Amino acid sequence: MSKIELIGFAGKPIGINTGLFINNEFQSATGGSQLEVENPTTGKQLASVSAALREDVDAAVVAAQAAFRGPWRSVTPAQRGKLLNQLADLIERDADDLASLEALDAGILFGVSKTMHIPQATATLRYFAGWADKIAGQLLSIPEGYAYTRREPLGVCAAVVPWNAPLMITIWKLAPAIAAGNLLIIKTPELAPLYGQKLASLVKEAGFPPGVVNIICGHGSVAGQALAEHGGIKKIAFTGSGPVGREILRAAAGSNLKKVTLELGGKGPSIVFADADLDNAVFWTAAGITTNNGQVCAAGSRIYVHTSIYDKFLLAFAEKLAHGSHGDPLSDETDKGPVISHKQKDRITDYVRHAKESGVRLLAGGEVIPGKGHFVANAAFADVPEDARIMQEEIFGPVASIAKFETETEVVDKANATEYGLSAAIFTNDVNRAQRVTEGLESGQVTVNCWGLLHANTPFGGVKQSGFGRDMGEEALDGWLTTKTVKYFTLPTTTLV
Helix, strand or coil: EEEEECCCCCHHHHEECCCCCEEEEEEECCCEEEEEEECCCEEEEEEEEEEHHHHHHHHHHHHHHHHCHHHHHCCCHHHHHHHHHHHHHHHHHHHHHHHHHHHHHHHHCHHHHHHHHHHHHHHHHHHHHEEEEEECCEEEEEEEEEEEEEEEEECCEEECCCCCCCCHHHHHHHHHHHHHCCCCEEEECCCCCHHHHHHHHHHHCCCCCCCCEEEEEEEEHHHHHHHHHCCCCCCCCCCCHHHHHHHHHHHHHHCCCCCCEEECCCCCCCEEEECCHHHHHHHHHHHHHHHHHHCCCCCCCEEEEEHHHHHHHHHHHHHHHCCCCCCCCCCCCCCCCCCCCHHHHHHHHHHHHHHCCCCEEEECCCCCCCCCCCCCCCCCEEECCCCCCCCCCCCCCEEEEEEEEECCCHHHHHHHCCCCCCEEEECCCCCCCHHHHHHHHCCEEEEECCCCCCCCCCECCCHHEEEEECCCHHHHHHHHHEEEEEEEECCCHHHHH
């Protein structure tokens, strides 16, 4: 199988295999099928990797099934935890390589990947490593004797992950799946698959038996569809867009009714009350829409500010957005990389253009960035009507929609007036208000006086059309386990006569 060398942070060469990782070996896709990977900073081709076809998905399932019947059954829960810890150690060791790969094909800032995404991924691995030998059922009393429950693995499972934080979100699936005793086939994103090629080599080095973790790249319409339809797969976890999530649900229903968990889009509200620390609120609300160019499902793209501090907030927010320089995400001096693709750039600029043409007030940014690569400027609009496209639709870009409010009830109603419900943020120094508003918001996560913090022990996921199921936290295990009830009859036979 071919291997390529790329240049990462500080000019360090990174060697990766380009094949599909099945049964602990890299191999070519059926018919030599290939996928071209672009560098979003330059717009030029970066690499070619094998692209899985339906036959390759079948091979990955067969390998996983063989492992489930064979060596994986003899691996104890404590040993599963050890494997997850070993993988965490290896990811930390090769953090520069993994962060470089995310910068090269996803445009993620090297520093963001290394100091945020990778530590979060390793923390998640270690958290679920601790759970591996603590998954237990219940002992129950019944009139005829006693019963107990067993929490068992589902078997062969699949994960389809997105390009905006690929390593971190892959680990959100891998860690609980393995801790629960499952086997996992991971389909990496076609726009940013290179981290997965590196991760595959670390899986093997960590000592996972062949077939337990298979990592394949391929087009969603081919490899992803094959996974969703496959009768040998018992569960599929997906993070991505709403339309694709619906396709996965339809495929699962039309095949074997496999278990499905979905983490889909968001249109997160950030609510700034009059008593909030203004500097803190400006910092976090700006971070909430500019981090990773707003290509974040939990982005705080709708910002509601109390009327009494509205004008002051707008001045500070506009000034905050004005700072920063775009460029190579591998450079320490860059604080704004490219968006993932030319298509994504066009999508974002179309929303900005439409808002301007509709008469929405442009507060800051929104200019065209000339030159090579897929760069877009931050943009903030003020006095945005509730029915504006930029207020209602997920843009997945650095476009903030700001509006004022007067009452608590009013702003909660506005925050909930969306099909999404993934993440929300509140800024206030009134503990009672924070509690009331938190209870009133239709959202899977609410942060108070900050935005978007993630922790391995706190569940993350959405309500409404943001999906169902949870990543991280103890609750994540529920999506990777099934419960079996065992009943023991102990009454004498004479009692039945």
